[in-house]
Amino acid sequence: MSEPREAAAPIVGQDHRPTAGIGAPIPRHDGRAKVTGEAKYAGEEVPPGTLHAMVVASSIARGRLTGLDARNALAVPGVLRVLTHRDVPKLGPASVLPFGQSHLPMQSAEIHYEGEPLALVLAETLEAATEGAARLRPTYERIRHTTFEDGREVVPPGGSEGNGFAILEIDAQKGEVEAAFENAAAAIDETYMTPCRHHNVMEPPATVAEWRGDTLDVHDATQWTYGVRYGLSAVFGIPPENVHVRCPYTGGGFGSKGTVWPHQVLAALGARLTGRPVKLALGRAGCFTGCGYQPMMRSRVRVAADRDGALRAVVHETASLTSQFDDYVEFGNAGARGLYATPALLVRTRVVKADVSTPTAMRAPHEGPGMFAFESAMDELAVQLDVDPLELRLRNHADADPLSGKPFSSKKLREAYAEAARRFGWSRRPRAPRAMRDGEKLIGWGMASAIMGANRMAANARVRFAADGAVTVEAGCQEIGNGAATVLPQIAAEVLGIPAERIELRRGDTSLPETGGTFGSSTTMCVGSAVADAAEKLKAKVATLAAASGAGGKSGAVPPERWGAILGELGVAEVVAEGAFAPDGAPFDLNGSRSRYAILTWGAVFVEMEVDEALGLARMRRCVAGYSVGRIVNPRTARSQVIGGIIWGYGRAMLEESVMDRRHGRFLSKNLSGVMLPVNADIPRDIDVFFVDEHDEHASKIGARGVGEVGEVGVAAAIANALYHATGKRIRKLPVHVEDLLA
Ligand code: MOS
Numbered sequence: 001m002s003e004p005r006e007a008a009a010p011i012v013g014q015d016h017r018p019t020a021g022i023g024a025p026i027p028r029h030d031g032r033a034k035v036t037g038e039a040k041y042a043g044e045e046v047p048p049g050t051l052h053a054m055v056v057a058s059s060i061a062r063g064r065l066t067g068l069d070a071r072n073a074l075a076v077p078g079v080l081r082v083l084t085h086r087d088v089p090k091l092g093p094a095s096v097l098p099f100g101q102s103h104l105p106m107q108s109a110e111i112h113y114e115g116e117p118l119a120l121v122l123a124e125t126l127e128a129a130t131e132g133a134a135r136l137r138p139t140y141e142r143i144r145h146t147t148f149e150d151g152r153e154v155v156p157p158g159g160s161e162g163n164g165f166a167i168l169e170i171d172a173q174k175g176e177v178e179a180a181f182e183n184a185a186a187a188i189d190e191t192y193m194t195p196c197r198h199h200n201v202m203e204p205p206a207t208v209a210e211w212r213g214d215t216l217d218v219h220d221a222t223q224w225t226y227g228v229r230y231g232l233s234a235v236f237g238i239p240p241e242n243v244h245v246r247c248p249y250t251g252g253g254f255g256s257k258g259t260v261w262p263h264q265v266l267a268a269l270g271a272r273l274t275g276r277p278v279k280l281a282l283g284r285a286g287c288f289t290g291c292g293y294q295p296m297m298r299s300r301v302r303v304a305a306d307r308d309g310a311l312r313a314v315v316h317e318t319a320s321l322t323s324q325f326d327d328y329v330e331f332g333n334a335g336a337r338g339l340y341a342t343p344a345l346l347v348r349t350r351v352v353k354a355d356v357s358t359p360t361a362m363r364a365p366h367e368g369p370g371m372f373a374f375e376s377a378m379d380e381l382a383v384q385l386d387v388d389p390l391e392l393r394l395r396n397h398a399d400a401d402p403l404s405g406k407p408f409s410s411k412k413l414r415e416a417y418a419e420a421a422r423r424f425g426w427s428r429r430p431r432a433p434r435a436m437r438d439g440e441k442l443i444g445w446g447m448a449s450a451i452m453g454a455n456r457m458a459a460n461a462r463v464r465f466a467a468d469g470a471v472t473v474e475a476g477c478q479e480i481g482n483g484a485a486t487v488l489p490q491i492a493a494e495v496l497g498i499p500a501e502r503i504e505l506r507r508g509d510t511s512l513p514e515t516g517g518t519f520g521s522s523t524t525m526c527v528g529s530a531v532a533d534a535a536e537k538l539k540a541k542v543a544t545l546a547a548a549s550g551a552g553g554k555s556g557a558v559p560p561e562r563w564g565a566i567l568g569e570l571g572v573a574e575v576v577a578e579g580a581f582a583p584d585g586a587p588f589d590l591n592g593s594r595s596r597y598a599i600l601t602w603g604a605v606f607v608e609m610e611v612d613e614a615l616g617l618a619r620m621r622r623c624v625a626g627y628s629v630g631r632i633v634n635p636r637t638a639r640s641q642v643i644g645g646i647i648w649g650y651g652r653a654m655l656e657e658s659v660m661d662r663r664h665g666r667f668l669s670k671n672l673s674g675v676m677l678p679v680n681a682d683i684p685r686d687i688d689v690f691f692v693d694e695h696d697e698h699a700s701k702i703g704a705r706g707v708g709e710v711g712e713v714g715v716a717a718a719i720a721n722a723l724y725h726a727t728g729k730r731i732r733k734l735p736v737h738v739e740d741l742l743a
Pocket of ligand 1: 709
């Protein structure tokens with residue numbers, strides 16, 4: 001098989017060739033296990049005697065369950081039990097984080113959202129559970145429900161009064177905003193809409209739970225084994241150590257497996273009440289009601305500028321959908337807060353309460369939807385001022401954090417703009433729209449900046465060196481496709497001087513050192529720094545042993561090839577060292593708030609779109625994108641992450657939308673038929689990704705920031721801006737529809 005073209009992204013400005021450790025483009029360590037089926041996922045772990053569970057979910061958005069005759073299901077051969085709210089003990093409490101929603105299942109007859117679990121059918125086979133569930137016919141008393149369109153807009157509680165979602169200030173301001181608009185030479189005031197979307201992971205969530213006395217064993221499809229431990233320990237009132245959660249492979253998550261949802265509770269509950277292991281797999285339909293979604297968001301963006309394009313004020317106000325019981329906040333205003341220098345800025349975050357389940361983070365939450373609005377508005381400002389869109393960004397480049405005034409830990413966005421523009425050929429762009437054609441098709445070039453927050457979370461790791469030469473890295477985090485199984489060994493390899501291919505990662509297990517969840521683009525930076533710390537300590541321990549045995553002189557510095565022999569001589573079977581990462585001494589830090597520096601990631605995205613106005617069809621022809629994200633541990637897996645993000649952004653722009661039927665308060669989709677997602681045929685071969693060489697010593701020990709999500713940010717705006725350049729039509733509501741582009 002031929003090597004894919006440019007498998008590793010170039011690191012622009014790098015003056016050395018990395019070897020087998022940090023910086024080496026080594027292929028995915030777990031690739032073979034995944035494509036051969038050797039990798040085992042949670043739902044495949046079925047102990048003998050396992051019962052299969054099926055959820056019966058509410059088909060109404062608000063009301064009461066008035067009847068549900070379990071006898072219909074129990075008549076099916078193999079159905080053992082039907083649990084309803086009458087059988088379920090009072091659970092709780094469920095606090096947001098580790099839970100995705102605080103409302104627990106089957107605690108009363110009240111119905112709060114479509115898809116709320118009403119009953120759990122437990123059977124000897126999946127077929128019997130499915131048939132039993134299908135025979136239950138719940139009856140309801142309906143209460144009029146509300147949707148985004150008629151829901152109440154409220155100020156979500158912030159800070160310590162919030163319920164775990166208020167990670168940033170709800171409102172923030174600096175300078176005289178309104179005065180700036182009064183005197184501005186140019187101003188934009190527009191409203192933008194982004195839709196609800198579901199994560200649509202390849203591996204739908206599945207949980208296998210088994211009790212042994214007062215301890216609970218769980219195989220779960222999760223992004224956060226420790227979160228599942230804490231969540232289940234809280235609702236069942238047992239110590240956290242009594243919950244053992246395993247998940248060595250996670251088949252995609254994008255946020256939907258970041259927290260605990262009702263199905264994990266129900267699986268454990270079913271197992272407790274029957275005394276048998278229980279497997280509960282959500283299935284595709286369950287993915288549309290059971291594990292969160294990205295909330296729709298309305299953004300009003302106002303920008304004011306001088307004649308020469310210098311910003312005078314930026315304002316970004318958002319309102320996003322949330323449930324009646326939680327205030328999941330989509331902070332859409334990262335661009336206004338942090339991207340450009342401005343004397344005045346105002347951000348306001350609101351939520352709209354409706355009868356829905358609690359939304360959740362979805363790959364590049366906050367920045368993703370918000371930056372469509374903000375970077376579209378910047379493009380509109382460039383058009384009004386008749387300046388080049390890149391020139392407008394450069395003129396307003398922020399050299400310090402606009403809101404806090406703090407210096408950036410590291411920021412090479414200027415380099416990313418310059419190199420991306422050069423590779424794209426941006427200087428040849430005609431200013432006016434509708435100026436480029438290829439046959440019948442209109443061609444447009446658009447660009448946008450990217451900004452993404454940096455979640456630094458405490459992490460622990462362990463490194464083992466055995467006398468037989470085996471090297472193992474251990475951490476509780478997940479391999480979700482992010483490349484953890486590849487890059488964490490590379491980090492140990494760099495420190496130890498042992499080839500990464502010889503180092504195994506043991507992961508995804510609460511018996512291993514605790515890490516944060518595998519989300520927020522944080523794993524390489526945080527767990528990787530803990531791995532580097534552990535590897536350094538291991539190396540020191542080996543040196544001490546070597547020196548004691550008379551090898552390597554006083555320092556005990558011995559090449560790793562000899563370590564095994566030295567341990568053998570000493571009769572030491574294994575050397576083990578523990579390492580940790582704590583962001584500026586704390587368990588958690590967002591965007592460097594605990595640091596003297598503002599810590600964020602950056603990018604520049606350029607796209608070429610073609611539009612057929614006769615058919616209303618658009619295609620992306622090519623994309624060039626450059627990123628300033630700190631040190632790159634593996635330019636192959638990092639490139640793959642960013643390309644995945646760009647495709648995710650293409651989906652946001654052109655295809656994805658979970659439509660809610662307002663009359664019934666339910667999402668229309670219950671399977672993937674009719675759900676528009678990007679496929680290979682939608683995506684050009686020509687996606688050119690690079691990174692700017694960087695070592696961010698303030699962000700993390702290893703110099704890395706985060707790569708997982710920033711690739712998504714700005715893509716939808718760059719596409720919409722290119723569509724404007726192609727057609728002269730400004731699209732302010734995603735996804736782009738055929739009728740938006742028809743002549
Ligand atoms: Mo993600 S939304 O950090 O899984």
